[in-house]
Amino acid sequence: MAESGKIDPMHQFAIEPLFGTDHLSLGGFNIAFTNSALYMVAAAVVLWIFVVGGMKRELVPGRWQMAVEYMTGFIKSLLIANVGEGGKKYIPYVFSLFMFILLANLLGLLPLGLFGLHPFTFTSHFTATGVLAILSFSIVLAVGFYKHGLHFFSLFVPHGTPLPMIPVIFPIELVSFLVRPFSLGLRLFVAMTAGHVLLKVLAGFVINSANAGVGYGLTVGSASFILMIGISALEVLVAVIQAYVFALLTSVYLNDAENLH
Amino acid sequence: MPQIAQIAETYASQIFWMLLTFGFVFFVIGLGMVPKVQATADARDAKITGDLDAAKAAFARADEAEADYRARDAENRAAVQATLARAKAEAAKVAEGQLAAADAEIASRIGAAEARIQAASQAAMAEIETVAAEAARDMVARISGVQASDEAARNAVKAALAHG
Numbered sequence: 350m351a352e353s354g355k356i357d358p359m360h361q362f363a364i365e366p367l368f369g370t371d372h373l374s375l376g377g378f379n380i381a382f383t384n385s386a387l388y389m390v391a392a393a394v395v396l397w398i399f400v401v402g403g404m405k406r407e408l409v410p411g412r413w414q415m416a417v418e419y420m421t422g423f424i425k426s427l428l429i430a431n432v433g434e435g436g437k438k439y440i441p442y443v444f445s446l447f448m449f450i451l452l453a454n455l456l457g458l459l460p461l462g463l464f465g466l467h468p469f470t471f472t473s474h475f476t477a478t479g480v481l482a483i484l485s486f487s488i489v490l491a492v493g494f495y496k497h498g499l500h501f502f503s504l505f506v507p508h509g510t511p512l513p514m515i516p517v518i519f520p521i522e523l524v525s526f527l528v529r530p531f532s533l534g535l536r537l538f539v540a541m542t543a544g545h546v547l548l549k550v551l552a553g554f555v556i557n558s559a560n561a562g563v564g565y566g567l568t569v570g571s572a573s574f575i576l577m578i579g580i581s582a583l584e585v586l587v588a589v590i591q592a593y594v595f596a597l598l599t600s601v602y603l604n605d606a607e608n609l610h
Numbered sequence: 611m612p613q614i615a616q617i618a619e620t621y622a623s624q625i626f627w628m629l630l631t632f633g634f635v636f637f638v639i640g641l642g643m644v645p646k647v648q649a650t651a652d653a654r655d656a657k658i659t660g661d662l663d664a665a666k667a668a669f670a671r672a673d674e675a676e677a678d679y680r681a682r683d684a685e686n687r688a689a690v691q692a693t694l695a696r697a698k699a700e701a702a703k704v705a706e707g708q709l710a711a712a713d714a715e716i717a718s719r720i721g722a723a724e725a726r727i728q729a730a731s732q733a734a735m736a737e738i739e740t741v742a743a744e745a746a747r748d749m750v751a752r753i754s755g756v757q758a759s760d761e762a763a764r765n766a767v768k769a770a771l772a773h774g
Binding site: 359360362363364366375378379380381382383385386389390392393396397400401403404406407408410414417418421422425440441442444445448449471473474475476477480481484538542 | 611612613616617619620621622623624625626627628629630631632634635636638639640641643644645646647648650651653654657
């Protein structure tokens with residue numbers, strides 16, 4: 350969007366192939382290395398660096414080791430609270446999920462625009478969040494059917510349902526269960542998209558009002574700017590909360606698979 | 611909205627890189643590193659609980675030792691007190707014996723002394739009789755010129771002394 354004076358708040362979500370990999374393909378599918386892929390790699394690398402710092406395995410931990418152990422301990426207590434002792438085996442998965450989403454959200458919020466770079470939040474794309482949601486849902490299905498076999502379908506008939514109600518309750522419960530991967534993926538995508546759009550719209554207000562004149566700049570522009578500061582802080586909070594919600598819901602669903610009702 | 615507008619040309623790339631990066635995160639970090647971090651934290655927790663238990667046990671042992679010490683202390687005190695009482699009783703008995711012996715000796719000495727005094731006073735009395743009889747004979751001779759016999763004078767003196 351090169352039109353002067355016009356700021357497109359959606360442009361930040363545009364995916365662009367990088368390093369001339371436009372036509373990179375695998376089995377007929379285009380797998381160009383895009384700015385989105387770059388941020389996925391960045392999130393993975395930052396997470397790797399973070400966890401490597403906690404691998405000193407000292408009895409008396411340093412600050413970094415303490416921070417890493419705090420995060421794993423946090424996921425462990427989340428799983429124990431929601432799934433019970435049997436939930437400990439999901440620590441690697443839920444930790445990966447939580448930290449990957451958290452870093453993706455936070456890296457996308459970095460003010461890299463100041464250095465001429467284009468920050469990108471791949472969690473604002475449902476093609477990315479959908480993969481994670483389907484992955485979580487598949488694990489729930491696999492664990493549920495592996496542990497309980499066809500008895501897993503009793504999940505859709507809550508305890509104490511009167512017999513004549515079962516034909517009605519069962520489809521409702523089934524639909525609400527099948528909607529889970531969509532709600533899981535869309536919630537993250539919508540939250541991240543909305544926050545980034547809001548920030549860009551307000552930033553557009555600041556720039557356009559300042560261009561329109563000193564009076565507009567001082568009134569509309571400064572008010573928008575102050576609002577942006579608050580909303581930026583809120584977005585950091587949302588970044589953490591959405592990662593937490595994703596991990597929390599995954600562990601709640603895992604509880605259904607592990608323990609039924 | 612690029613998320614929807616670009617979906618046809620980007621979905622494959624998005625899914626591919628997502629699976630690749632999240633696969634790396636899950637297999638290398640989640641499965642490879644997180645269990646080690648967690649094991650370190652668990653080992654530390656176990657060590658802390660173990661140390662606390664050991665400290666608790668040591669406390670209990672110390673309490674036990676103190677109770678034991680107190681019991682033995684009380685026992686020793688009682689034994690010492692008994693010995694002391696016995697010694698006191700013995701000493702009292704010995705002192706009593708010595709006192710009785712001393713009393714007896716003192717009494718015998720007093721008896722002897724009294725006897726000596728008695729003898730001395732009798733001797734003195736006899737002396738006085740002789741002297742008095744002598745004096746009475748002299749007085750009789752001077753007044754009447756009669757030589758009173760020694761026996762008569764002595765009898766007279768005795769009668770006078772007896773009457774006071």
